[in-house]
Amino acid sequence: MNGPRSKAIALWGLVAFSLILLSFPTVIIIGASFTAGEIIQFPPEGFSLRWYEKLWQLDSFQDALLRTFYVSFICTLISLPVGTLAALATVRYRIRFRRTLQVYLLLPFTIPLVVSGLGMLIVFGEVRILGQLWPVGLALCIINLPFMIWAVSASVNGLDSELENAAANCGAAPVQIFFTVTLPAVMPGVITGALLMFILAFNEFLVSLFLVDSRIVTLPVQIYNSIRSVITPDLAAVSVVYILIAVIAVWVLDRLVGLEIFLRSK
Amino acid sequence: MTLAILQRTDRFVSVVWPSGLHGMNGYLFLLPAVALVFILVIALGYMLEFSLHELDLSTYRLKEAYSLTNYQTILDRPVYLRVLWRSLLAALIVTVITVFLAFPYAYLMVRTSSAATRKFLLVALFLPFFIGQVVRAYGWLIILGKQGLLNSILTGLGLPALDLIYNYPAVILGLVQYMLPFAVLLLTPAVAAISEDVELASESLGANWLQTFRHVVIPMATPGLVGSSVVVFTLTLTDFAMPEILGGGTSDFIANAIYDSYFQISNIGLGAALAILLTLIGSALVALMFMIAGTGTLAVTEAEE
Numbered sequence: 001m002n003g004p005r006s007k008a009i010a011l012w013g014l015v016a017f018s019l020i021l022l023s024f025p026t027v028i029i030i031g032a033s034f035t036a037g038e039i040i041q042f043p044p045e046g047f048s049l050r051w052y053e054k055l056w057q058l059d060s061f062q063d064a065l066l067r068t069f070y071v072s073f074i075c076t077l078i079s080l081p082v083g084t085l086a087a088l089a090t091v092r093y094r095i096r097f098r099r100t101l102q103v104y105l106l107l108p109f110t111i112p113l114v115v116s117g118l119g120m121l122i123v124f125g126e127v128r129i130l131g132q133l134w135p136v137g138l139a140l141c142i143i144n145l146p147f148m149i150w151a152v153s154a155s156v157n158g159l160d161s162e163l164e165n166a167a168a169n170c171g172a173a174p175v176q177i178f179f180t181v182t183l184p185a186v187m188p189g190v191i192t193g194a195l196l197m198f199i200l201a202f203n204e205f206l207v208s209l210f211l212v213d214s215r216i217v218t219l220p221v222q223i224y225n226s227i228r229s230v231i232t233p234d235l236a237a238v239s240v241v242y243i244l245i246a247v248i249a250v251w252v253l254d255r256l257v258g259l260e261i262f263l264r265s266k
Numbered sequence: 267m268t269l270a271i272l273q274r275t276d277r278f279v280s281v282v283w284p285s286g287l288h289g290m291n292g293y294l295f296l297l298p299a300v301a302l303v304f305i306l307v308i309a310l311g312y313m314l315e316f317s318l319h320e321l322d323l324s325t326y327r328l329k330e331a332y333s334l335t336n337y338q339t340i341l342d343r344p345v346y347l348r349v350l351w352r353s354l355l356a357a358l359i360v361t362v363i364t365v366f367l368a369f370p371y372a373y374l375m376v377r378t379s380s381a382a383t384r385k386f387l388l389v390a391l392f393l394p395f396f397i398g399q400v401v402r403a404y405g406w407l408i409i410l411g412k413q414g415l416l417n418s419i420l421t422g423l424g425l426p427a428l429d430l431i432y433n434y435p436a437v438i439l440g441l442v443q444y445m446l447p448f449a450v451l452l453l454t455p456a457v458a459a460i461s462e463d464v465e466l467a468s469e470s471l472g473a474n475w476l477q478t479f480r481h482v483v484i485p486m487a488t489p490g491l492v493g494s495s496v497v498v499f500t501l502t503l504t505d506f507a508m509p510e511i512l513g514g515g516t517s518d519f520i521a522n523a524i525y526d527s528y529f530q531i532s533n534i535g536l537g538a539a540l541a542i543l544l545t546l547i548g549s550a551l552v553a554l555m556f557m558i559a560g561t562g563t564l565a566v567t568e569a570e571e
Contacts, residue, residue, distance in 0.1 A: 001465020007475040014370040015387070021367075021443050022394045028415060032408050040408055041418065078302075093292025101296060107303050110552050111310065111367035112504035113522035114540040118528060119309025122316075142302050149299070173276035174288070180272070203398030206506050206521070220400050227404055227511060236408070239401045246396035250389055259388040263376060263454050 006012030026243055033236035040233050051237040060222070061238060067133060068219040071202035071208075075144070079197045082141070083148025084190055088182070090149070091156040108143045116143050116209035124211065136211045136218070140201040147200065148193040150226025154261075188257045195256075199249050203242070273476050310545065317538035328535050336539035346523065347541070353519040356434070357503040360441045365491060367442070368449035372457045372490075373483070375450070393445035403511040406440050407431065410512075432514030440508040443503060449494040456490020457483075501549050520544050521553040 033052070037045030055061055089095065090102055108116065120139045121130070129135045163185065167177045183190070205220040212221055219238070226235050255257060283294075319328035320335040340346045375387045394402065409415045410430040417427040430436060462482060468478040484491070506521035518526075520540060527537035 004475065011370045011374055014367060015374050018367045018371050018446060019387075019390055022390055022446060024409065025443070026394065026397065026449055028408050029401070029405045039413075041413055060267075082298040082302060085295035089292040089295035094289070095292040095296070099432070101300070105299060105303060107306055110500075110545075110549050112500075112521065112544050112548050114504060114506050114524050115313065115545050116309065117305065118305055118524060118537060118541055119313055122312045122534075123305060123309045128311075138302075142305060145299060145302060173273070173280070175276045175279050176269075176272045191462050197434055199396050201361065203396070203401075205398055205400050209525075220398055223404065224400050224507075225540065227400070227407065235404060241399055241403055242401045243393075246393050248394045249396050253392070254385075254389075259392060263384075263458055264387070 019128045029236050029239045030243065031057055031231060035233050035236075037233070040236065044189045050220065051233045052240075054234050058234070062232075063220045065241070066218055066223045067216060068202055068227055070133055071140060071218055072198045075140040075201035076198045078138060078141040079145060079148040080194055083145055083193055084183075084186070084196075086145075087149045087152030087156055087189070088186070089185050091153050092159075092161070105149060106146055109146050110135050111194045111237065113143060113206045115254050117207040120207070121210045129209070131213060131216065133216050134217075136208060137201070139211055141197070142203050143204075143207055144197055144200045151193030151196060152189040155186045155192075180245075192257050192261075193225045195249060195253055199246070202245065208242040279530060290486070294409055310542075313538040313541050315538075316535050317542050320536050321533045321535050323370055326532060336535045337543075339536060340543065341540060349518055349520055349523045352517065353436075353503050356438060356509075356517075356519065357499045360445060360502045361495050361499045363438075363442050364445045364449045365495055366451075368453050368494060369457075369484075369487075369491070371446075371450045372453040377458045377462070378456060391447050394443070394472055399444055399505075399507040400511070402444060403440055403507055406436065406443075406512055410436055423541065431512065432516050434513070434517045436512040437509050437517045440512045441502050441505060444497045444505075444508065449498050450502065452494035452497055453487070453490045456493070458489045460486045492555055496551055500551050503551075504544060504548060 031044065034047050034049070035041075035044040036048035036050065042059075078147055078190060086105060090098065091113045095101065116139075120135075120142075124130045124135050124139075148238070159182065163181050167181045172180070205224060208218050208221050209224065212218055217225070219242075223235060223238060226232075249258070280431070316328060317336050318332045318334070319330070320333050321327075322329045371387065371391075375384055375391075378387075389486070404439050407414070412427065412429075412431070414430070416430060421427050464482055465478055468482045469475070473481070503519070504521055505519055506525065509517045509519045509522055510525075513522075521544070524537050524540045524544070527533050527540060
């Protein structure tokens, strides 16, 4: 009854349930996007690519997709130097109040997203930068910055400081050491972090909902607005774009650093 | 070419940032991040200020005078206490279910001897992790909707259709599905830190696997369990999309009330008071986690140790 077989059955039973739970919505969206019918129904009214075709012709979709790419690009661009330097500083340099600073840098996680969203709406309104896209990218960078710092910190630990000392002894100047020794050593973390930042910004919804208006709507907000009216299959096709990008991201992450990195005990 | 640029930069840097200042390098590197996060601090400052002014209903502006009226309103109106209670209860239910499901997942992923199984479990976890809340909620709408997949199956079998969407259980389901990858990823390092030998020792002393789990594995994984529970709890407590999309107005959480107080009833003071309250509850929970499990629960602080 309590032997190894029952253990395998119990564990795999629960994991199988989790696997179904995790994949069910994704599979259903993909299925629904290929329907030939006017509405989503089961069983679907035959197979067609008409909703993808309609998507290509829809300017509002293309604009929203471009804006989303732009915003995610800005977010990643800002977080690259800011997060990398912060991670190096907190892990490698002698700093007073290290603990306090680390807790401070976790504020974007501890402040609820809805509060950050409303708060930045107020602040950006005060300095009159609302209605533009780059502040949205900046906002998404701020709320996800701990992810970037975390990713780089994880690889800073693998950096041997003797390498930097050796470079200095050979007469290399600080900036040269940074770009030729330090940065290449932490590159896996920088790439992981950048990828995370891009994907998170690409998907971010709540803070964007506060900061975009109808003229600069991004894709997650547009999907949300459409869900509230009529659910048509073109939305499923839009969602498949998201699923595709997630597949690419997982593949790239696995190729570059290996997903197994997340299994390591700290 | 690149080297020349680097050397020129170095010469420039040695002038504006002489080596005497290099002890300050850490602070210099931290400056941009500290400045960016400071925007959130300013935002919180504005919220605190707004929350202390009552809305003047004749002008629809906040009154000059300071008062605690907004906080009083939250405590006086049953609707806000209901929303608060509903969010806290959901956070509790979602945390219990999610961590219960996440633990075997993390355990199998760490312990399986097959590299292919491990990769499969990892991919199945990361794919939804990289797909946002709105898209996943949309998937549930297709499944649970009035003419959705499940109701089509039911009516196809000659059974009456059910109201599966726009209620509390639908919100809980959506949230559990959303939180599961977070919970597993936070739990895995803690499970990986447990040596398999300890389990073998327990079993060689005559314990069955349930006893080994109960008395050895779970106690040893406690830091990870606390960490992932707190993260799932706070993320659920502060969630907006799932109650909005899958609750359809029937199951509003605090975040929805904050959004509505700004965009629906245009009472920024009240919204700010709710926001401050939510931040306080969230921070208190994180502080509690630090106290119980030590700062090591969060990967960022872990890095130096």
